[in-house]
Amino acid sequence: MRAVIVLALLGMLAVSPAASAPAAPPKPHRIVSLNPCLDSVLVRIADPEQIAAISHYSHDPRATSIIPLAQALRFPITSGTAEEVIAKQADLVIAGPHVALPTIHALQKLGIPLIQMGVPQSVADSRKEISRLAAAIGQSTRGKRLNAAIDAALDRAEPHDQALVPALIWQGGGMVPGAGTLADELLRRTGFANMSSAYGLQQWDVLPIEHLLARPPRVLLSVGAEGQRDRMLSHPVMRDLSKHIAIRAYSPRLLHCGGPTIIDAVDRLSQIRRSLKAKTR
Incomplete structure (x- = not known):
């Protein structure tokens, strides 16, 4: 008899509204x-x-x-x-x-x-x-x-060869993203080695121009105002450095955001890396 009662209670719970899956929260409209x-x-x-x-x-x-x-x-x-x-x-x-x-x-x-x-x-x-x-x-x-x-x-931006190209993202004033940033991961996943750690920089840090000149990367990604070159690149020593390394523009909008911006960022980085490979042929 006790077993019959237990089974009956279980049956009631199975159809009880309280036992049903919780309702999804209402979709916001504003x-x-x-x-x-x-x-x-x-x-x-x-x-x-x-x-x-x-x-x-x-x-x-x-x-x-x-x-x-x-x-x-x-x-x-x-x-x-x-x-x-x-x-x-x-x-x-x-x-x-x-x-x-x-x-x-x-x-x-x-x-x-x-x-x-x-x-x-x-x-x-x-x-x-x-x-x-x-x-x-x-x-x-x-x-x-x-x-x-x-x-x-x-996946599309992943390079076919394993060699990492030494690179640095350099903003106006010398601000550099280092290890532990989204920019660092995107560099690595598109075939670049972020040189920030080689300079002893923290997650976000400033790299003096003297250190950059003493140990330049192969690629310098210059982050200036949209459509403009970083004003630091007009420095005479930087103009001389540009004869020996590749300097490429990198839009500031690609630097901080995730989401769809990641797609644009890795497409740009992949394009830059391919251009370097084509130049060395």
Whole structure:
């Protein structure tokens, strides 16, 4: 008799609403992004009508992570204040590490759903960010497709030979990305050896021009304003150095963001490496 009762209870649980799979959270329809790097992810995986606003940086040709710019211009922007977010009637806010704390606190007090993400330091970090954002906006399948596109670009950019070309990414003022950065991983995966560690630099550090001249890389990737050369390259000693090493332009928009930007970055790095190989033939 006891066995019959247990079986009956199990049967009731099987059809009970409480025992069914938890319902998926409602898909947000008024997403506001305050994260300029994740703007490019959002416009790739969200329905256009889900996006209420993106970061004002994404309308700036010098700072946008969205290519082509015309795609970014389709959406309204905010400068990152809580007042603007409220005015947009946001039901989800995507924030980055540089959003002002008073804005974050105001949104939390108002109970507006908030996703805070940092700066990805690896491809794996970026992949997790995409998956997390895609799940939050009800677009997991599109998130998987974007991650697959990034993986395909990395496979495509992988060099056929194993020799690593000594290289350095050099920004205005001598700032250099080192080990533990996304830029370092992308260099390695496209056939370059980041010389940052050879100079004894930290994750992000400044390399004086004297050290660069004493031990130059084979390739110097110059990060200047979009469409302009780094002003440090106009220094007489740098003009002389350019006769002995390859100096190539590297867009600043390729340096800090993950997501679709990884595709553009590895395509550019792969193009540079192929040009070096063709030149040596």
